[in-house]
Amino acid sequence: MTQQSNESTRRGFLDVFIGICSAITAAAVTIPGLMYLWPAAKGGAGGEVEVKGAKNLAKGESEILQVKGKAVLVVRTSSGFDAYSAICPHLGCLVKWEGVRKEFLCPCHAAVFDSKGRVVSGPAPGPLSPYKVKEVGDKVFVSAV
Ligand code: FES
Structure with a gap:
């Protein structure tokens, strides 16, 4: 493998790793907030x-x-x-x-x-x-x- 190919592979790995970490962080922040705002039981669209x-x-x-x-x-x-x-x-x-x-x-x-x-x-x-x-x-x- 050439040095340029190694750098390209390393950069690709880091891009994917950072993307996954960003997605996990966003989910960890967003999901608890939505669960707080959204009551546990939704109930029906009707009256009772x-x-x-x-x-x-x-x-x-x-x-x-x-x-x-x-x-x-x-x-x-x-x-x-x-x-x-x-x-x-x-x-x-x-x-x-x-x-x-x-x-x-x-x-x-x-x-x-x-x-x-x-x-x-x-x-x-x-x-x-x-x-x-x-x-x-x-x-x-x-x-x-
Ligand atoms: S006291 Fe301000 S929203 Fe309830």
């Missing part, structure tokens, strides 16, 4: 969405799903289930349920909502929208009000 595993939720725990393409948080309370939009009315970030504090928190600008979705503090201009919850036997369904 079953809360899978709702009966396995302990009191104070929550589950996020989609109802008609909108993220919704379902919370198990001492008397049943409540459901509210998981979209912060300030600028649209996903809020989280803090079971210990019994509050919804928005990580973007620190809006706080009580267990009924009412604004406690922060820049949110209004409450979290409520969703209708229906229990049928062991199943729990959520739909828009």
